[in-house]
Amino acid sequence: MNKIRIAIAGAGTIGQAHIAVAQGSPDCTLSAIVDPSPAAVAVAKAAKVPLFTSLDELLATGRPDGVLLATPNHLHVPQALQCIEAGLPILLEKPIATTVAQGEQLLKVVNAIGAKVLIGHHRAHSPIMAKAKEVVQSGQLGQLVAVVGSATFFKPDDYFDSAPWRRELGAGPILINMIHEVHNLRMLCGDIVAVQAFASHATRGFAVEDSVAINLRFASGVLGSFMLSDTAACARSWEQTSQENKAYASYDDEDCYVISGTNGTLSVPTMRLKTHARPEDRSWWKEFEVGTVGMVREDPLKHQMAHFCAVIRGEAEPLVSARDGLENLRVTEAIANAAKTGQTIHLSQLGSEHVAARML
Structure with missing residues (x-):
């Protein structure tokens, strides 16, 4: 079988991570890089x-089999539309767009054409998350009741000094x-x-x-609470507990989600x-x-790349569709609105084309 030829647009930090994965993949080969810098x-x-x-320059010289867009957020929609118009499958890094309205515009085109679009919420490809979802769906926990989560970590001063826009509105945790946490929570507990x-x-x-306390209501009736902070020197974040990204120090005694049934x-x-x-005799008395569920720890970016190649070959539907990516953005935007207004934000009121994207 010939390897899938992948062009990667964006040679920044995440783009370089994808480049390394493509170069080591048995499924694809890196055919080109697109970046004006x-x-x-x-x-x-x-x-x-x-x-x-x-x-434009890439497409004028020949077509790859697929394009991975790891470019700045504001370029996601116009570049995705350009690739779709050219008939190219795309892996679009999260977020799908900078606003829900732009995401809805892209989704309309994807649906109308039947374009092959995979959104880069890479944790969806994590073996850890797959096993956690399996346990939840097995019924071992009983009926789900609550989830408590956290993404608490300390970003150093140079993170903000090197990119001052991170201090201003439009940035922030x-x-x-x-948006990463939203996708994980939806995988585990639904809409x-x-x-x-x-x-x-x-x-x-x-x-x-720099810090946010969040309450969540799921369609199933599950309730959730989540603590988010980029100024709390704490190890209860996915990066510091999953051991999937070796660039981070890791602590195997910490968790970032507790799911209760x-x-x-x-x-x-x-x-x-x-x-x-004996569920019939359960009691706090x-x-x-007590046990530990067996699982493996592997780089989800590698699994994501293999899945993208399967999507290109027509062997699989996108695990994270454009509709899923839009729903994740919609929830994130709702959290920002709730923090700004002090009101409860109901997702059904956001966006003219809201349709819940259930994590099947």
Whole structure:
């Protein structure tokens, strides 16, 4: 079988991560890099592939089998539309768009044409998340009742000094980080239908928030609470617990999600499981059976690339569709609105084309 030829647009941090994955993949080969920045010259030279300054230039010289768009957020929709018009399958890095309205515009085109679009919520391809979802769906926890989550970590000063826009409105952990958590929570507990939030910038004093307390209502009736902060020196974040990204220090005694049902709890990603052996006799007076669910830790970016190749070959439908990507953005935007207004935001009221994207 011939390898799928993938062009990667965007040679920044995440683009370079995708480049490394493509180069090591048994399913695809890196055919080109697209990036107008001078720094991309060295990246393309090291990768030993042609460098193009624009998608127009790439498409004028030949067609790859698919394009991975790892470009700045504001370019996602116009570049996705350009690739779709050219008939190219795309892996579009999250977020699908910078606003729900733009995401709805893209979704209309995807649906009308039947375009092959995979949204880059890479944690959807995590073996840890797959196993957690399997446990939840098995019924071992009983009927789901609640989920408690956190993404608490400390971003150093140079993170903001190197990119001052991160201090201003339009940045902040809600828009930059929370969208990852939204997708994970939807995988585990289903659609989110309403949110509340309190935000604070008391620690750093920037125009944008640094900490947020969030309440969530799921369509199933499950309730959730989530603590988000990029100024809390704490290890309860996916990056610091999953061990999937080796660039981060990791702590195998910490969890970032605890999912509770009527018969027990699952803590993720330690996968510690506490359940009642006899559900008919369960009580807070009774001891739990305590164990750990077996799972593997592998780079989800590698699994995502293999899945993208399967989508290109017509062997699979996108695990994270454009509709899923839009729903994740819609929830994130709702959290930002709730924090700003102090109101409960109901997802059904957001966007003219709202249709819940259930995580089947």
